[in-house]
Amino acid sequence: MIETLMWLAIPYLLIGLVWAFFDAEQVQLIDTALRTRIPAGSDIGAFLLTAAFWPAGLLGIDLCVA
Template identity: 55%
Template sequence: MSGLRRLLSRKVSIEAMLEFAMWLAIPYLVVGIVWTFFNADDVARIETRLETKIPAGSDLGAFGATTALWPFLIFGHEVCAP
């Protein structure tokens, strides 16, 4: 417990925290893009839902949503399909 307390008492700059977050985002987005390319049916399903809300950018929105939300899509679309 004292090791955790010592770790949390360190001063860290906002610059270092942002850099750490960006380094973590790179593998997350790479895995998301790979997931999107191998699961095109998920993109098509989300695109059909978005066509009524944003007709001009539904394809780009579906690609971005699938790339960003890939951990939720691992469990299957049956979990959150209405």
């Protein structure tokens, strides 16, 4: 069961990383929201959040880090 989930995670993460690469505006919005909370890693955190929640972006839902 764990092996199946790991194999399914590979395409999910690859699609997410490509999505985050091309959705730079969303990454920038999340980065500015995270800059006050984690100033040292806000850019990486914003990129990873955008990559993890790419299905929401595919449906047109914008992420809000308030």
